Amino acid sequence: MISLETFFSIPILVVSVAAAVHATAYIHGEARRHLVRFWGFFPATVASMLAVVHVGGKLQFLLAWEAMGLASAGLVAFESKEKSVKKATWIYLLACHAGACALMLTGVFQMRPDAWIAAFAFAVVGFGLKIGFPPFHAWLPEAHPAAPAPASAIMSGAMIPLGFFGLLKFFPIARLSSFDAQVYGWTLLALGAIGAVGGILFSLPQSNLKRLLAFSSVENMGVVSMGLGLGAVLYARGDFTPPALLAIAGALVHILNHAFLKGALFLGAGSVLRQTGTLDQDRLGGLLRRMPFTGSLFTVNAFALAGLPPLNGFMGELAIYVSAFLAINTGDPVLASAGFLVALALALTGGLAATAYAKSIGCAFLGESRSREAADAAETPKRMYFAQIFLSLFSLAMIPGSVYFIHKFTGGFKTEIFIMTAMVGFTFVAVVVSLLLLRRFICPRGKMKPRLPVWDCGYDAPTSRMAYTATAFTQPLVDLFRPILKSRRHVQPFKGDPAAPSGAAIATETDDFALGGLWRPLFSRAARLFQRVHLLQSGSLHLYILIILIAVLALLVAALVS
Amino acid sequence: MNILSVILAALLAPLFIGIVNQTKAFFGGRRGPGLFRLYRDLFKLVRKSCPRPQPSTWIFDISQSVSLASVIAAAAVFPWAGFGLGSTMVPAVLFFYILAAGRFFTVIGALDAGNAFEGMGASREMQFSTLVEPVVFVVLGFLVILNGDVSLSSILSGVSVETWRESIVALILVFVAFYAVFLLENCRVPFDDPETHLELTMIHEAMLLDVGGVDLAFALYAAALKFMLLAAFLVAMFIPQSGNAWVHLASVFGGVAFISLVTGVVESVTARVRFFKTPQMLLGALLMASLAVFFLACF
Structure with missing residues (x-):
């Protein structure tokens, strides 16, 4: 290894x-x-x-x-x-x-x-x-x-x-004592569960594409942390080394998968910024037609990072899931509750991640262009998407690579599950291809109708302003989790003549809970506290010498006393 | 035997939708469209041309095929006759994640049409499927405790009469919780109404507004197959293992027919709830499933 x-x-x-x-x-x-x-x-x-x-x-x-x-x-x-x-x-x-x-x-x-x-x-x-x-x-x-x-x-x-x-x-897990490993495991597990669910929850309402990806990194590191924590908790019990190794292997594999996928996604977001000048998903849209390579690569990588089979993002999560279910199955109440916590957090994270990435694909790359910048975008220079293809090849290799790594790391524990998963994924792709061929056979290109306007209740000239926005797409979930997210709404009501209203607008904004709710108040309070100590920094040399003298004397006394 | 049962399942799928609709027609005092309506609809749609909305891309073109493929892949590993194609090695997690992968493509395909109604449907679909996921995984945890392994065929190895007698309360709670999952995943009343004609109140149908021809046939067939698949999951969770593959297969399909009948009755006698109530109902289902786990573990 x-x-x-x-x-x-x-x-x-x-x-x-x-x-x-x-x-x-x-x-x-x-x-x-x-x-x-x-x-x-x-x-x-x-x-x-x-x-x-x-x-x-x-x-x-x-x-x-x-x-x-x-x-x-x-x-x-x-x-x-x-x-x-x-x-x-x-x-x-x-x-x-x-x-x-x-x-x-x-x-x-x-x-x-x-x-x-x-x-x-x-x-x-x-x-x-x-x-x-x-x-x-x-x-x-x-x-x-x-x-x-x-x-x-x-x-x-x-x-x-x-x-x-x-x-x-x-702090290598293998060298911890049983009690220490419990503390270690539960700390990582709890932090990971909060980080995974909280991170993806905060990524949902973000309209800035890179900010969404940043919160998604918090989520993925949370998943890794849950895997390591579960591994340590299982390891602490002594009898459950194979499932413990499985959870740790899942966490490590997820680090690699996340690196390749998130790297490619950030590069894709950078290409979008370079070609359109904005990262606001409510001002993008329709980019897949303008930037086919960048758009397709972003779509595939985002699908994988949402943790969906058959791509590589699913493999690490699967190992952690299987380990969690094995922990539930041990019958030990502590291990079972750890397993349930991990399974529940992963399930919720998976659903929310799928929503967040469906939003970023759907609103930035699909549908109508929502702004002039998006409508005028052109494909990037070749080497920009070659960089993403390079990372995507690694992601592709990580599908069998994850299976191999987990097999090696756990010494062949439940390898058949992962081989079977890769095979089912392969079958899935094969069925997709054959259905597409069938579709082409039933409905050849000549029989395809020219593209028609979308159905908007009979209205024949829909514009991009009628399309669902990124903010609207996530609004139901964001509303549901309002107590945590604390999204702020800026509503500008209709003005003027009610028959021809104008100037109405709504904007929502979700700030980071930790920054606004914890660190900013903490630091401003600390700053106020240190204002008092500021007296000492008077600029007078005499005072400084006095302070040094007192400190040296105190040290001397302390040394003599002890 | 395995391949045979998958093909049989694929052929029978539209029939169960017919059972639901015929039951509803009976309750509504109508003659109904007949049990085989969906077969005829599918044949009709396949012959039609495929309209595509103006702003759409290759995502829209492949979305229905991927969605159907995901259900087919899930059906292929399902242990129809007590054991599926290698389903002793398929983790149960994969089964639900494959279905989620198909749903993801339906959703981004809908967003690709670039229209408000489809966006609305996609948004609601993602909201509800996100909230239903924890319920599914608590139920899976319950099944793992009950059956002792994580593979699909062992968690679906059924419940013996002895276990029924000992923990009937927990089993009933899990049944109700998973039945809620089943109704929501298949977009049935009280969560969604497949027969609504108002775009504003649609969920699943709204995502298919601009889908036509063979793609619509794929979508309808995928819905029928998923309905049967999850009903079979619900049935296989609870029927005792007989040991004979044919008996098992027959009892699974019989059970699915029964669930279809029940669903028809439920749809006839209940009204659809408001969207805002759905999260509360799912929370209820989550609590029931958790309570079931608690009962199973402690009593």
Whole structure:
């Protein structure tokens, strides 16, 4: 079996190659003036990610980790003229430094064997800030839309899973005691379940395509975390090693699948932005006709990432599902409740993810063009969609690849299920092809009618303004989960003559719960608190010397007393 | 035997829709369209040309074929005669996810037409199918506890008379919960009305407004097949395993005919609920299924 280091290098290398090719065309026009900045930070980011994976020792790891944060912050800040980008960079830097700080504390506590819980808690915070555990995910939906698409692709596909690399490297499940493994497992499981369901729930109402994808990364990392957590919980019991390995294998496979799929989706979103100038799904539409390659690739990848068979996104989830059902079947109440929690969270996540991706495909790429920009869009330069094809080939290879990986990782436990799943998927595709041939035979091209206007209750000239919008598509579910999502509606009522009303508008906006509800109040309160300490920073040298003197004396006394 | 039973199922599927409609006609005091109406409709539609809406792309063209293929693939692995084509190795999760994959294509095909009604139908379809998913998986968890394995044929290996006697309450709760799933997935009253003529109140039918000819035949046939498939799932969950494949096959189809009859009666005597009530009903079904798991585990 390959080592942890090699495993986590795969997404870094693959996604960064595709992202680099895409970036050569993505940065165009005015932005080319800052080309040097991009090509400075991009290799630095990739190199530091590889360093994180390959260096030995805690200090080196910390330095590489910090370098990775700084280099990628340079990428996020690429279009730093815009105010939103500045804000996003700031939030991202804060998250990186807070994470590094927590990791330093982890290192300190790891020196004492009896402080395992504290070390683990700080590791969850530190690595969780990179992975996007709730509520530490707040930087993801800010930084991903702000960063250039190739940077988002490597950050979402390859960088955030490195948090799991850190967790697995410094807290290997196999070396935990039974109690520690329980704590470890339930923490990851609970955070994963909240992250998966919460992440995809918040991605639903987003009209910005990249913001939707960013929240979907929170969801997918939640799925991975649930797999690892379930594995640890099962492992802690001792007797259930094969199902535990199955859950962990599912989580690891999902990391790879997510990397290739999400990388391709972010690149696709970047192509859309380059050709239309907008990412607002309510202003796109009909792009599949204008950009057939980009659109088809986005559709296939989004279908796969919705976790639907026969494509690769389903494989990892299936392994976690099977493991969850095996946990239910053990009869042990603790394991059974863990299994039910995972199965329920995965089921809800699957449904919501399908809705979110149906929306992004349907509203951005299908139907009528909703704006002039979308109607005038043209296909991208070839190398942009070649980059996506490159990643999609890896995704395709991951269908048998997932089966093989799970087989190797679990030592052949329930392999027949996964082989059968791949075969059923193949049958499914074969049936699709034969039905399409049948359809063509029954209804040859000559018998096809010319395209007709759609049915709009007899109205013969429907326009794009009558089409269902992305916001409307998700409105029922968003309304249902209103207590959590807290979407805000800006309604501008009809004005003027009721016979010829004009100027009515409605807009909805869903802000991140963690950022607005937790971090912003927390930080503003902290700022107010530190205002008082501000007295000390008077600028008077005498005061500073006094403080140093007191500190040295206190240390001396402390040393003498102990 | 396996392939034979799948072909038999494929041939019989439209008949059960006929049973539902004939029952409804009986309750409405009409003569009804006859048991074989859907067969005739399908033959008629196949001969017609395929209209396609103006803004549509290849997604619209393939959507109905993919949707039908998903149901066929699910039917192919279903253990009609107590064991299907390798269904001892098919995880039950896959069965429902394949159906979801087909639904995904129906939905994006509907969005491809670029019209408000189809968007509305697609939106509602996704909403309800999202909410129904947790119910399905709690029921699957129940079946796993009951039968001890995750493969499709073992969770559908039925309930012995002994188990019926011991945990009848839990079984009835699960039956009701899954019957709600069955009605919703097949777009029947009280969740959706296949006979409504108002675009604003449609769910499944709204997504097919611009589908015609052979595509509509595919869509109608897929709906009939899915109806039969989920009814068979419901039946196979509960009938005792006889050991004889032919007896099992006959009892599954008999059970499906009975479920069709019941569905016809339910549709005749209940009205459709408001859309806003549907999530509450699904929550009720989820609670029933969870309660069943609790009863099974603790009593």
